[in-house]
Amino acid sequence: MIVAMQEGADEALIQQVIEHLVKMGFEVHRSTGARMTVLGAVGSGIEIDIRNLELLPGVQEVHRISSPYKLAGRSFRPEGTVVRLANGIGIGGNEIIVMAGPCSVESREQLFTTAEAVAKSGAKVLRGGAFKPRSSPYSFQGHGEDALKLLREAGEKFNLLVISEVMEISQIPPMLPYVDILQVGARNMQNFNLLRELGKVRKPVLLKRGIAATLEELLLSAEYIMAGGNYDVILCERGIRTFETYTRNTMDISAIPIIHKLSHLPMTADPSHGTGRRDKVSPMARASVAAGADALLIEVHCNPDKALSDGAQSLFPEQFAKLMDELRIIAPAVGRKIV
Numbered sequence: 205m206i207v208a209m210q211e212g213a214d215e216a217l218i219q220q221v222i223e224h225l226v227k228m229g230f231e232v233h234r235s236t237g238a239r240m241t242v243l244g245a246v247g248s249g250i251e252i253d254i255r256n257l258e259l260l261p262g263v264q265e266v267h268r269i270s271s272p273y274k275l276a277g278r279s280f281r282p283e284g285t286v287v288r289l290a291n292g293i294g295i296g297g298n299e300i301i302v303m304a305g306p307c308s309v310e311s312r313e314q315l316f317t318t319a320e321a322v323a324k325s326g327a328k329v330l331r332g333g334a335f336k337p338r339s340s341p342y343s344f345q346g347h348g349e350d351a352l353k354l355l356r357e358a359g360e361k362f363n364l365l366v367i368s369e370v371m372e373i374s375q376i377p378p379m380l381p382y383v384d385i386l387q388v389g390a391r392n393m394q395n396f397n398l399l400r401e402l403g404k405v406r407k408p409v410l411l412k413r414g415i416a417a418t419l420e421e422l423l424l425s426a427e428y429i430m431a432g433g434n435y436d437v438i439l440c441e442r443g444i445r446t447f448e449t450y451t452r453n454t455m456d457i458s459a460i461p462i463i464h465k466l467s468h469l470p471m472t473a474d475p476s477h478g479t480g481r482r483d484k485v486s487p488m489a490r491a492s493v494a495a496g497a498d499a500l501l502i503e504v505h506c507n508p509d510k511a512l513s514d515g516a517q518s519l520f521p522e523q524f525a526k527l528m529d530e531l532r533i534i535a536p537a538v539g540r541k542i543v
């Protein structure tokens with residue numbers, strides 16, 4: 205941590221701050237320049253709120269150098285993490301994994317028709333919400349366990365793994381037999397009790413970035429899961445809220461290379477929620493692959509105009525097929541492949 209003293213802070217103030225840091229357990233390295241003094245505070249495992257230091261008399265500013273997350277940080281596994289899924293395929297390796305399917309499981313016919321189409325185009329994981337986090341309590345809330353059963357059945361029929369969202373702790377045990385990846389939605393990224401519980405599970409968790417979350421907050425949420433012993437965390441950018449209103453959210457493509465620098469965990473891009481508009485999904489999916497995404501999560505519906513949720517951002521199966529062909533051209537340009 206770096207503590208910069210105010211210009212003109214006298215020796216007494218500097219000594220006071222040094223003593224404070226030493227009492228906290230830091231080793232202090234002092235550098236006195238022509239105009240100001242900078243203190244380097246070195247120590248590990250010391251709990252600090254830097255605002256308290258910034259309030260000390262004579263202190264100009266305080267910067268943390270080491271990251272507040274340890275297990276999720278790149279230095280924990282510099283070589284990167286490949287999260288292995290049930291059938292041995294990995295997320296975070298050379299192959300980019302595409303997860304696709306409807307926003308919500310609506311009916312057997314809707315799910316099976318869509319699953320067949322996405323499998324044919326090369327998706328490896330079937331998505332579909334069984335428990336839906338809807339902004340309005342009057343909107344369709346999902347078919348719950350019946351939907352989970354359909355997902356598993358469709359997954360087995362079309363050789364797809366299954367991902368679905370878990371909204372609360374009580375849903376974890378009933379979901380485990382049916383899903384291969386548990387999705388934590390944007391609205392629950394900071395549901396710390398849920399995250400702790402998922403730390404005890406031995407199944408991959410896909411953690412979505414909250415609509416107003418910083419990347420540091422995303423990584424701290426991943427840390428909650430990992431601190432419980434579940435290291436199989438896959439991160440996901442799904443758009444953040446900005447002042448722009450044209451799109452539903454602003455797809456932060458830069459989050460992909462930033463996460464790769466800060467963390468060893470694989471990074472997914474969800475251009476469906478990231479844009480909220482069908483015609484913008486493919487361009488953002490292409491950009492995500494070019495930016496280094498390890499996986500994509502894309503909403504596809506056999507009849508989007510009749511969808512019970514997120515129809516406007518769901519691709520038609522033919523659009524998805526075309527997108528997959530485009531991604532197979534882009535991936536090798538950045539040293540990856542899509543099979």
Ligand code: PEP
Nearest residue numbers: 307389390391412442477
């Ligand atoms: C979803 O994947 O359908 C979903 C609700 O996503 P998010 O949590 O990103 O809004």
Ligand code: MN
Nearest residue numbers: 307503513514
């Ligand atoms: Mn959706």
